[in-house]
Amino acid sequence: MGLAMANNLIKAGYDLTVWNRSSDKCQPLVEAGAQAAASPKEVAEQCDIVLAMLADPAAALEVATGEAGIAAGMAQGKGYVDVSTVDAATAQEISRAIKSAGGEYLEAPVSGSKGPAEQGTLIFLTGGDRSLFDRAAPLLDVMGKRSFFLREVGNGAKMKLVVNMVMGNMMAAFAEGLTLAEKAGLSKQDVIDVVGLGAIAAPMFALKGPAMAQRKYATAFPLKHQQKDLRLALELGQEVQQPLPVAAAANELYLQAQSAGHGDADFSAVLEAVLQQ
């Protein structure tokens, strides 16, 4: 995803300095006109705004606060925009490191996967320094179709959990609907068609429904990540003392699918858990 996002910035005419743990991954960008740096620190030294897309909270923390990390190259007037998906606590830790070094910080996890990254239609859920958000807005507009500024650091992560919790519930509901329909003598494709015409039509149902009807689950968003997000949303509910009984029931269904070996399949494979019941 990082590659697609960087490409869109180059195409839009921005000067890029790039770094990746595996330097050959930077090659296509260098060929397209970007400069290569030797470390995150060097990127920070040479740029006003640093963007990072990393795989998980541990990697995000290491790149931001490690020895030759971004914080080490930060200075007054510079800003760090982290578009990785990390938990609120990690985002706050990175924020402290960047701000101690004089820079500004914005967590900016994205909603959307590989396709939207290539088409420049991502959604950014940001929290942190408002002035950095304003400065980075033209860049975000190149890579995405909409950016939300949600105030404090951590709110981007929380918004992503909320939205993914709703998504996980919807997929579980859809899976129950398809299964009930089939057991009751209806066609799954008819359900998909009827759902697609009314008030509950959602792109996700149209996109994944036909493959689900054939019990095929090519992975776009792994089921184990959906289950993790449901679990984290329930933990957030615990933290703020909000019961979420429907999400709790859905979470058990995803856990069942995972324990049956579908963790690496697409999250639409929750259908397998419903079928197994």
Added chain:
Amino acid sequence: MGLAMANNLIKAGYDLTVWNRSSDKCQPLVEAGAQAAASPKEVAEQCDIVLAMLADPAAALEVATGEAGIAAGMAQGKGYVDVSTVDAATAQEISRAIKSAGGEYLEAPVSGSKGPAEQGTLIFLTGGDRSLFDRAAPLLDVMGKRSFFLREVGNGAKMKLVVNMVMGNMMAAFAEGLTLAEKAGLSKQDVIDVVGLGAIAAPMFALKGPAMAQRKYATAFPLKHQQKDLRLALELGQEVQQPLPVAAAANELYLQAQSAGHGDADFSAVLEAVLQQ
């Protein structure tokens, strides 16, 4: 709804003979060119295809099979299309009465409410005689945007339950998302906006979300009807031995909203049950 549907037929140039329990309700249609009949039986005697939109299964049964009912006026070559929402057992009972009288029968419950009825964008979920479906198709096309022929009588009712079960689950999931967001310090309107841009965007969320954010629930589909449909879907699950744990959890939430006095509010008032938890 019946009035809006009949009006669309008149506008499309069809000759209508109309009847209503309260004869003054026919007045606007008569003024628009329809003929008034004295009973359902008389409508059946004068028309090739009879359409009915009734409030509940009891009314549908009475109008179809009562003393001066439609079956009494049926004959070979005539057909009865019942667009009311009735359960599968009632539809089968009406079917038997019509077919004993020599006619053809089509259950055709609609997906969509008053707005789509006026705009002619309803969806018909039909089951019964295929030849009647083919003959009635031009009429259904005037009143709706799509008709599904689902084979046996009862399948229209079942499809409606399946779709409404998915809808009820989605609304409960959305309500949990809005509540979790607010408790976690996010804005409900931001959730609505983010949801509206991605793979889970559904017209229902856009339509009802902003009012829900203000805890307003102007009734389009009463919560008690949504709860009833969830209950009936669970009973269908019982009948075909299909567990539906997420729907069961959602049903309890709607029941809670209903017992707290929100049964006549819009079904989006399930949010009140989540807030109360």
Added chain:
Amino acid sequence: MGLAMANNLIKAGYDLTVWNRSSDKCQPLVEAGAQAAASPKEVAEQCDIVLAMLADPAAALEVATGEAGIAAGMAQGKGYVDVSTVDAATAQEISRAIKSAGGEYLEAPVSGSKGPAEQGTLIFLTGGDRSLFDRAAPLLDVMGKRSFFLREVGNGAKMKLVVNMVMGNMMAAFAEGLTLAEKAGLSKQDVIDVVGLGAIAAPMFALKGPAMAQRKYATAFPLKHQQKDLRLALELGQEVQQPLPVAAAANELYLQAQSAGHGDADFSAVLEAVLQQ
């Protein structure tokens, strides 16, 4: 069960007149001193108090209100005590028939199965005519260890549902505990032993636990009946507008066990549904 109960009455010195659809089933009782009657009506004509133990609501209704049924032999001063398990509506229908015939009525479903019937340790959950309860008390005391008078007809049936709902939930909880323990590396027998020593020790766990640990489920109370009782308890909840989210989750688990083919096994086979998840 009826045989064991009647035997206890004979042993206690009561004069019995007996009837059974299959007359050979009365033979042991006749040999023990009872008189045989040709119909339920004849039993009613010859006795002051008539007791009946029937398999299901349909049989109970037929024997009470059929052509040569008990109501036909009822008269002022006589009473009918029905110890069968029937729903509240059936009990009320039988009550009306008996009282129209001048008799008194008591529904008296039992808690307890074959063992307690033989040992005379059943529990009677009665509703109906208080004066009949008082007159029948010595008989109930012979067959059981305790009788409850719960006022209106229907309350016996409701109490039985409530108790069986709690029982079904407890067994599901126990099954989840055993499964979690085993997956976490503990021994199921250790769980059974620890549970048996503390505040949650219940005879049911001690009785069924060791067999469950070996996945053996010799039927004492069929799983399909437990699932039916949970379903009926949820319907009662619906009727009185009381959400029951834990019972709803347990019900789905029993439904899953049933759909996997364990309906005729003991209700402790709900463990198989947990293991399958």
Added chain:
Amino acid sequence: MGLAMANNLIKAGYDLTVWNRSSDKCQPLVEAGAQAAASPKEVAEQCDIVLAMLADPAAALEVATGEAGIAAGMAQGKGYVDVSTVDAATAQEISRAIKSAGGEYLEAPVSGSKGPAEQGTLIFLTGGDRSLFDRAAPLLDVMGKRSFFLREVGNGAKMKLVVNMVMGNMMAAFAEGLTLAEKAGLSKQDVIDVVGLGAIAAPMFALKGPAMAQRKYATAFPLKHQQKDLRLALELGQEVQQPLPVAAAANELYLQAQSAGHGDADFSAVLEAVLQQ
């Protein structure tokens, strides 16, 4: 609880050396014949077997591994029996510290509260060094009625979670039963009486039922601790990939009771959440 347990050991003739953060808490024991020590380390230096009862994992860790802690006074031939309730990870950390110092370790959380501690009827759920379990057995027998040796360190903690999960579920089921009964026109006391006579009779129902019927919840085991144990059991389920749908539903009910302000009441106050639904 520690006081009651120590008293039982003194009464049984054991020589005790005691320490408490607040030294005045040791006074009654010193008056009864115990010697006072200045630190956990000093207790360890003077005794062969050290017992500790601490409030939470943080206190258990500090007392065991802190500067003047037990590990600092450990030596070959000595053993440490921690009867506090700590999580498996903390127990393992303490175990490593004690064993590095040459001692043996036994986690031994108790099932039972103040009453059983005074009466010497606790249940010990132990894991760790078998030889220490054998040596400590006479002491455990003085303080409790039964001790289980569950092999690895951590298993005592897991067993306690499993049992408390079953307990939390049972109490939630009982609360749903009491509420359904009352709404259906039955008496809560009758439910308590009927439950108390049959296969599901458990001391907990008899002990807490009558107070619950009056909505009184004098705290023996705080609701927030019950909710925490349900949450930890669900996390254990997550870890070993075991869905627990009934426990998940019960957990949401306790969370609801807690968010309504009943966290410090007895866990039987889950009834308030059911009543509020």
